[in-house]
Amino acid sequence: MSDIDWGQGTYESTAADLAPAARELVAAARIQPGEHVVDVGAGTGNAALLAADLGARVTAVEPADRLRAVIQANTGDRDVTSVNGTAAAIPLPDASVDVLLSNFAVIFAPDPQAAAAEFARVATPTGRVLLTSWVPGGFDEVIGILVRTVREVTGSGEAMEGRIDWHDPKALSELFAPFGFEVSATVHELSFRASSAAEYWSTRMAQHPLGVATFPLLEKAGRLEEVRGLVLEKIAEKWTHPGGGIELPARYLLAVAAR
Template structure:
């Protein structure tokens, strides 16, 4: 097997997302929507790619599916395992691994899910090819992603503008929230996708509360703030710009984070 050209990037990603656990609680309702949207049925073999703390995997297991789940970050998998024990779904198979190199045989699963996880794989075409490879004929893929024109997509664009450039060939994660791009990426491997939208409510007393939580829990934002620790004026300016960006989405003590749901059947 040829060396992975993005091995160093993935190493940084693995370390960057260690602090994600507090955010996962707020994605739990989205997991319920995703599993329902995917039409998970009892007895189906389901793979959750980029499982994080396991909220989608555990939700699918509660629906009666036989679940495997994969993530790059071992610390998150440990939390997922603990969450599964509390939820009394200890039969989920947790695996440390890469969305671009899924460690499963061909045609292993009825459904492949991903909630805000596979979008960080550097090469979308490789991630989609792997999802299709492990799906049975007629199997389904379903995922939740962040549209580029809404809060989280704009936040990632803001981080990218203020951070060192990613290696050549790496696709920006918010592209996965553009239905036209998603349709093109699914291409000939899947039937025409079906889309739906939802909103993830994130409680916050103020925009400053939300910003602070992001700085403490979302890896890319955390790293950006850390990079300016010795430049207080630049850091203050960055924080002010960020608060201006997200302020329109703060309504009734809730940050409105729109997301896109995609479902498609394998050809």
């Protein structure tokens, strides 16, 4: 599931959910006008556009063709260039980047060590890396229902060799230490609201790239309705909001690696 095309479906509704975390990430980076900032796995450009608004020269690295087009369409007169690339293959020269940002994106890199090495290569000697990653216990329980069932259906345990716990500051310290970075981290919280569990399913899951990639497999295996039922039940049971609708909590780590 790590090689899905994030351009399929409608990632935009999730991007809106993640925008508050992008704001925290960019604020924590203390960006100075004129700095070269790279948003790795930029999606629709949540962090890239905010960094450009602070006067940065921004490169948005994004592997999905459609999302790069969305960034370009949203750029206006900001100094943002979108390029095709991944965390482990950033098409920029050595020591050319002041700040690397990655809002819930480098966590999808199949080879975290290669990604860290690439970040270290493009960063200037005083360059800094800031990333966000999910802390377990919250909306990921819902995603877990989907992912577990897809694995059962496809018979493939996702290859986890080499993967790290991106929410664990110690794992991040070990990942970045060989490149001279020291890591500090804080925990923050987001929440995802919808008018009902069914609306959450249709707007955030069925149209999400992960849903678009996996729902046909579940349907073919006769498991889609079961997964939908389990998801709706869990949301209604745990996260019905007293003021109406539903609200899913989502805690995340904001990590800063600096040298």
